[in-house]
Amino acid sequence: MKHRHGRPVVDSKAGPAAGTASAGNLGLNSERVRRRMVERVRAQGVCNPRVLSALAVVPRHTFVDGALASRAYDDCSLPIGHGQTISQPYMVARSAELALRAIADPRSARVLEIGTGCGYAAAVFAQLFGSVYSIERVRALHERARDNLRPLRLANLRLVFGDGAVGLPAEAPFDAIIAAAAGEEIPVAWGEQLAPRGVVVAPVGAEKQALAVVARDARGKWVVQEAIEEVRFVPLLGGVVG
Numbered sequence: 001m002k003h004r005h006g007r008p009v010v011d012s013k014a015g016p017a018a019g020t021a022s023a024g025n026l027g028l029n030s031e032r033v034r035r036r037m038v039e040r041v042r043a044q045g046v047c048n049p050r051v052l053s054a055l056a057v058v059p060r061h062t063f064v065d066g067a068l069a070s071r072a073y074d075d076c077s078l079p080i081g082h083g084q085t086i087s088q089p090y091m092v093a094r095s096a097e098l099a100l101r102a103i104a105d106p107r108s109a110r111v112l113e114i115g116t117g118c119g120y121a122a123a124v125f126a127q128l129f130g131s132v133y134s135i136e137r138v139r140a141l142h143e144r145a146r147d148n149l150r151p152l153r154l155a156n157l158r159l160v161f162g163d164g165a166v167g168l169p170a171e172a173p174f175d176a177i178i179a180a181a182a183g184e185e186i187p188v189a190w191g192e193q194l195a196p197r198g199v200v201v202a203p204v205g206a207e208k209q210a211l212a213v214v215a216r217d218a219r220g221k222w223v224v225q226e227a228i229e230e231v232r233f234v235p236l237l238g239g240v241v242g
Contacts, residue, residue: 031056037073037089044075046093048100054127055093060086063120063148080118082138082241084234087180091211091231092121095201096128098213098228099176102199106130110173112193114164114202114236115180119145125178126157133171135160139242165238167193174198182209183236191222199225203233 038055046052061072063086068078077085103109111129113122116136122145125132134157136142142161149157160168165187167177172193179190179202190200191214199215210227217223 033073034059037075040075041090041093044090046090046097048097050106050128051093051096051100051124054096054124055089057127058120058123058152060089060120062151063118063123080141080144082141084115084117084138084141086118086120087233092124094211094228095121095178096125098201098211099178099199100128102197102213102215103129103175109175110171110195112168112171112174112177113180114167114177114190115234116145116159117141117180119148119159121178121180122157122159123149123152123154126152126154129176130156132157133160133168133174134158135162135164135168137161137163137165137237137240139240161240163238163240165189165236169193176201179203179236180233181236182206182231182233186212186214187236191216196220203231206235209233 034056038052042052061069064072064078075088075090077088080086100106106128107130109129110131111125113125113134116122116134122132122134139161146159167189173195174193175195175198177190177200182203182205184206186200186202194216196216196218199213201213203209204212209231211229211231212227213225215223215225
């Protein structure tokens with residue numbers, strides 16, 4: 001797989017997960033363990049039943065390094081290398097819930113995730129939306145996500161190696177863009193790739209960040225809807241690595 005002429009490369013291939021916890025490790029392949037995580041997320045205010053069900057079916061322990069497997073279902077972010085983290089379950093759920101709130105028919109919705117990381121959030125979003133594209137700028141993480149996701153056989157999910165700061169114009173328009181990295185402002189390119197009434201759910205800010213929801217109205221005009229809550233994400237960077 002190559003990055004040709006600076007263009008993102010869509011990759012739907014996947015392979016057996018490497019370097020992740022085995023299915024039976026520490027009893028983590030258990031619906032009961034995942035349900036406890038879901039209840040913690042619900043207690044923090046996420047109440048959409050479809051989002052909670054998606055969290056319950058995605059095996060988070062298969063997306064983290066074996067040494068961190070015992071913490072896989074804690075509600076916290078964990079390092080995945082290359083200066084990146086797997087987002088805490090609450091933040092994945094909250095972002096999904098905010099996107100769902102703005103989408104009339106999730107079954108036909110097209111969603112772009114900025115920052116695939118290890119692939120966990122993409123797997124959750126694929127349970128909720130009709131088509132999900134997830135773009136990652138670090139080749140090693142893109143390939144790790146591909147391997148992690150292959151056993152789940154998610155036919156509606158496509159992984160892309162490319163620069164998420166410029167979005168994915170070849171597949172636009174999107175009903176929602178969900179970002180896992182914070183810029184000082186939302187890139188203009190993302191707004192240009194939204195469908196009418198589409199939304200961006202993204203952390204915004206440098207030293208102090210807030211999870212924000214920004215939408216386009218029916219005429220295509222930007223409408224800042226709300227800053228949801230203070231958050232802490234890795235910075236949004238341009239270009240590709242590897």
